[in-house]
Amino acid sequence: MTLQARYADVPVETKQRLFDEVKADLRFRDTLYGCYECGICVAACPSARFYDFSPRKIAQAAAREDLGIFYEQLNDDIWNCSQCFSCLRCPRGNNPGGLITIMREVAINNGLASARQALEGYGRVVYKIMSTGTQVSPDMLQPNAFPDWGPHVAEISENLLLWRRALPPETLHTTSTAWEVTDRTLTELYLIWHMTGVMDMIKEVDAGLHMILVDVMEELLEDAGYAAD
Amino acid sequence: MPETVLIVGGGPAGLEAARAVADLGGRVVLVERREVLGGTPDEANYAALTPHLGSAQEALDRLRAGVGRPEVEVLLGSTVTACRGSVGDFTVTVSGPDGAGREVGAGAVVVATGFTHFDPGRETQMYGYYEFPDVITLPDAEKMLKEHRFVRPSTGEPPRSVAFIQCVGSRDRRIGNEYCSKVCCGVASKEAIEIRRLLPDCKVYIFYIDMRMYGYWENQIYWPAQEQYNVNYIRGIVTEIVGKGDRLLMKGEDTTMGRPLEVLMDVIVLSVGMEPSRGTREIAGILGLEQNRYGFIAAPGEPMDPISTSVPGIYVAGAAAGPRDLEDTMGTAGAAAARALGVIRSARPAAATAGA
Numbered sequence: 001m002t003l004q005a006r007y008a009d010v011p012v013e014t015k016q017r018l019f020d021e022v023k024a025d026l027r028f029r030d031t032l033y034g035c036y037e038c039g040i041c042v043a044a045c046p047s048a049r050f051y052d053f054s055p056r057k058i059a060q061a062a063a064r065e066d067l068g069i070f071y072e073q074l075n076d077d078i079w080n081c082s083q084c085f086s087c088l089r090c091p092r093g094n095n096p097g098g099l100i101t102i103m104r105e106v107a108i109n110n111g112l113a114s115a116r117q118a119l120e121g122y123g124r125v126v127y128k129i130m131s132t133g134t135q136v137s138p139d140m141l142q143p144n145a146f147p148d149w150g151p152h153v154a155e156i157s158e159n160l161l162l163w164r165r166a167l168p169p170e171t172l173h174t175t176s177t178a179w180e181v182t183d184r185t186l187t188e189l190y191l192i193w194h195m196t197g198v199m200d201m202i203k204e205v206d207a208g209l210h211m212i213l214v215d216v217m218e219e220l221l222e223d224a225g226y227a228a229d
Numbered sequence: 230m231p232e233t234v235l236i237v238g239g240g241p242a243g244l245e246a247a248r249a250v251a252d253l254g255g256r257v258v259l260v261e262r263r264e265v266l267g268g269t270p271d272e273a274n275y276a277a278l279t280p281h282l283g284s285a286q287e288a289l290d291r292l293r294a295g296v297g298r299p300e301v302e303v304l305l306g307s308t309v310t311a312c313r314g315s316v317g318d319f320t321v322t323v324s325g326p327d328g329a330g331r332e333v334g335a336g337a338v339v340v341a342t343g344f345t346h347f348d349p350g351r352e353t354q355m356y357g358y359y360e361f362p363d364v365i366t367l368p369d370a371e372k373m374l375k376e377h378r379f380v381r382p383s384t385g386e387p388p389r390s391v392a393f394i395q396c397v398g399s400r401d402r403r404i405g406n407e408y409c410s411k412v413c414c415g416v417a418s419k420e421a422i423e424i425r426r427l428l429p430d431c432k433v434y435i436f437y438i439d440m441r442m443y444g445y446w447e448n449q450i451y452w453p454a455q456e457q458y459n460v461n462y463i464r465g466i467v468t469e470i471v472g473k474g475d476r477l478l479m480k481g482e483d484t485t486m487g488r489p490l491e492v493l494m495d496v497i498v499l500s501v502g503m504e505p506s507r508g509t510r511e512i513a514g515i516l517g518l519e520q521n522r523y524g525f526i527a528a529p530g531e532p533m534d535p536i537s538t539s540v541p542g543i544y545v546a547g548a549a550a551g552p553r554d555l556e557d558t559m560g561t562a563g564a565a566a567a568r569a570l571g572v573i574r575s576a577r578p579a580a581a582t583a584g585a
Contacts, residue, residue, distance in 0.1 A: 034455030036440070037464060037485045057486060064461045069486065092452075 005068040007075065015067040018074060021106045022062070022099075031098035035059045041087035041096050053080040055087045055096035062099055078103045079118035109197075111204040119205050126202065127209060131216045133181035133189045138164070139174045187224045190217045232256055234569045235321050235335035237309055237512055240268015241292055241555060242547025242562045243341035248295035249566030250339075255573070257301040258333050260323055262508060264306050266293050269343055269506075273368040276375035277423065278555065279415040280449040308508075312338070312516050316542025317576035336573035337542045338516065339565045340526055342508035344548040347398025347406070347501040355397060356470045356499055363388075363477055363494075364470060366397075366501045367413065370420050379424050381495050383475065387428050388495030392479060393417040394467045395437040399502030399552075406523060410502030411552040414441045417500045418454045425458040434461045434494075436481060465490070470497060503552045516543055525551045536564050544568050 007015075022028060041055040042048045048055070058077065061069040078100045085097040107115040119126075129135055143154045156163075164171065172178035181189075193199050194217075203210040221227070232255045236243045239261030247257045265271060267289045275285035296303060306326030314320045321333045346368055349358040358364050362383040373379050381388050395417060399410040414437065421433045435454075440462060442451040454460040467481040476493045483490045505524040513520045519527040519539035526545040528535045536544045546565040547558040 034452055036451075036455075036462075060485065063455065063459075064463070065459070 006072050010071060012067060015071040018106055018110060019065065019067055019070050022102050025102045027098060027102055031095040031102065032059060032062055033092050033094055035063050035092065035094060041090055044086040044089055046084060046086065047080050047082050051080040053077055058099055059094050059096045074103055074107055075112060075114040078107065108201045108205055116205045123206060123209050127212065130193060130213055133186045134179055137173050137175055137179055183220060187220050190221055191226065232570065232573055233258060233335045234337050234339060235260065235319065235333055236339045236341060238268065238341035238343055238508065239266040240341060240343050240547065241270060242343065242558045244292040244296055245559050245562035246339045246341055246546050246566045247301050249563045250570060251298055251300040253566065253570050255570045258335065259296060259301060259303045260307050260309055261303065261305050262308050266303065273346065274372040274375050276371055277419065279412065279419045280446050282419065309512060309515055316572055319542065336576065337544065337569035339544050339546055339569055340512055340516065340549050341546045341562065342512050342549045343506045344503035345506040347504050349397050349499050349501055356394065356497065358499060361470065361472060361477060364497045364499065366499045367416055367420065370498050374420060374423050379427050388431055390432045390494050391424055391496045391498065392434040392436060392494045393421060393498045393500055395435065395500045397499040397501050400438065406502065406504065408523060408552060409441060412554045413500040413502055415446045415450050418450045418460065420498065421460040422454050422458050425460060432461065434463055436463050436465055436467050438466060503548060509549045516540060518543060525549065535561060536568050542572055
């Protein structure tokens with residue numbers, strides 16, 4: 001459609017197939033109606049302030065079924081979204097963030113190189129959540145545990161208790177509260193990740209990580225009577 | 230000639246004004262240049278009306294039926310050639326089909342001479358309208374849609390891609406028409422919906438500067454066109470159209486995407502705007518009515534009085550006064566009828582007093 005299209009060498013059939021996959025998603029019709037290009041989603045978008053990123057253009061390209069721009073966005077733009085859903089204030093009822101959720105899943109499921117690259121930095125986080133069922137909690141932030149996180153970790157760890165008391169809501173997210181995950185919950189989580197295709201997604205973007213996770217999950221799943229794969 | 234209103238023009242505005250005068254107890258002489266009533270919607274083959282896609286012909290038939298009564302005398306194939314007198318006592322010369330003149334006495338006059346579609350080849354050969362058979366106008370498209378078909382005029386085959394270009398002949402200082410023609414956004418969107426219904430595999434684009442979908446047209450036409458019929462709205466004026474093979478290469482900028490754009494189309498529809506009709510320009514001179522800089526009949530009392538012209542006792546209805554949709558046309562027609570009869574009735578007691 002437009003002149004300065006990137007990925008001109010990718011066959012249009014590939015772009016069409018990926019677009020059709022996005023459009024076939026059950027959530028699609030609730031994320032996109034029509035766009036009159038007002039820009040309210042861009043104005044509300046935190047990512048748009050820091051990157052060359054526009055949720056409006058994501059919605060526009062999908063509404064127009066512009067395969068060239070869609071494919072560019074699928075590779076180069078969707079990972080700039082922070083999935084905060086500030087864009088939900090759209091007066092037409094669109095949900096560009098939700099559209100991006102679908103696009104990300106399609107990018108991962110199809111093993112797009114850009115998706116692998118975008119997720120490379122998150123291997124440790126993914127490993128932590130998927131193997132233990134829980135995340136790093138703020139009171140774990142000690143300089144010796146995170147030497148690569150820079151000098152701020154020391155400052156944070158020294159003042160953490162005071163700072164957390166200054167937060168308006170009560171938070172349970174500490175090592176001593178609501179942090180440990182029981183074996184039964186963990187088994188259920190492992191099953192969910194296997195049965196809903198999350199493990200397949202991980203396999204597409206990071207085969208090594210997938211292998212380690214399968215290994216970690218094996219024992220609990222077998223104890224519960226399930227084959228690890 | 231008591232309570233006679235002379236109405237010039239037998240389109241929607243003239244027909245509605247005539248019906249309203251008769252309903253209010255007055256008499257009408259309705260002068261129409263063509264041999265049939267119905268005006269531009271009839272002459273230009275309007276098929277489905279914006280926004281509800283109701284039948285234009287049925288609507289015109291209802292309007293025609295409204296003047297089929299003894300209080301309304303219809304003079305077809307006739308034009309007004311002269312006028313003398315003043316409010317309450319005009320004498321209007323009407324030239325009939327045989328060329329014979331006839332004098333009609335009227336207490337007031339309603340001008341309903343309407344608009345004409347902008348001719349995209351008139352001065353600038355815009356977009357190659359007279360060069361490429363597949364470059365057509367809204368009324369050209371309407372004519373095909375009236376026959377429930379939409380094809381490439383060059384081949385007779387259904388198109389795979391169709392683009393509408395908005396604001397052709399409107400909002401253009403170079404052409405001299407700075408005004409918005411008001412209806413083209415709605416009409417183009419309506420035709421786009423009809424094309425998508427007829428040809429589900431055909432991509433339809435609308436290139437616009439601003440979409441102006443007043444009031445309920447937003448939800449009746451614009452949103453459904455986008456959401457149900459996947460009509461693509463792209464903001465940007467098309468710069469030029471060149472022939473490429475047997476298709477049309479259209480160049481412009483996709484301004485909201487921030488990219489230059491070159492795309493092949495099978496049919497390009499020019500959304501031509503409104504200009505004063507020949508009848509509107511001529512009647513202004515004959516009746517001595519002030520015109521605005523675009524040639525439409527001036528209504529100096531706007532916005533509170535969009536009916537009165539610069540001459541007392543002469544009123545304007547419909548698109549003779551400028552771009553108007555059918556709702557405005559019907560509204561001003563009824564208002565003009567009431568004002569015309571009102572001025573005659575208020576003038577009579579004064580005349581009687583003066584005579585006594």
